[in-house]
Amino acid sequence: MRYSHQRELIYNIIKGRKDHPTADMIYQTARELEPTISLGTVYRNLKLLSDENQIITLETTDKRIHYDGDTSNHSHFICSDCGKIIDLFFEFTPPVFLEEGGHKVTGEKRLYYGTCKDCVTKAL
DSSP states (O other): OOOOHHHHHHHHHHHTOSSOOBHHHHHHHHHHHOTTOOHHHHHHHHHHHHHTTSSEEEEOTTSSEEEESOOSSOEEEEETTTOOEEEEOOOOOOOHHHHHTTOOOOOOOOEEEEOOHHHHHHHO
């Protein structure tokens, strides 16, 4: 992939955030740093970064794609009340029947849904 200053800016924005931003959130931050950047440029570069496995996409129940700059093997918990996305780090082993069936697992994406502890506490 050819170097692009705008792509580097977008990548650094995502890597610097832990809130799993949407394209619109990334665009707003990028505009503060580079006022001439367009929403189309942001979307094109998000697709390129995703295709190159430099970022993770999360398709959530709010019908918007969220982005994660942490490409390490981890899962996500999505609160159905407030929409917060929380990183979960724990060991996961693919089911044995996949390898026994001749399949080779090279990646995975796990999403858990429920109510986060903050929303549970508020409801009490």
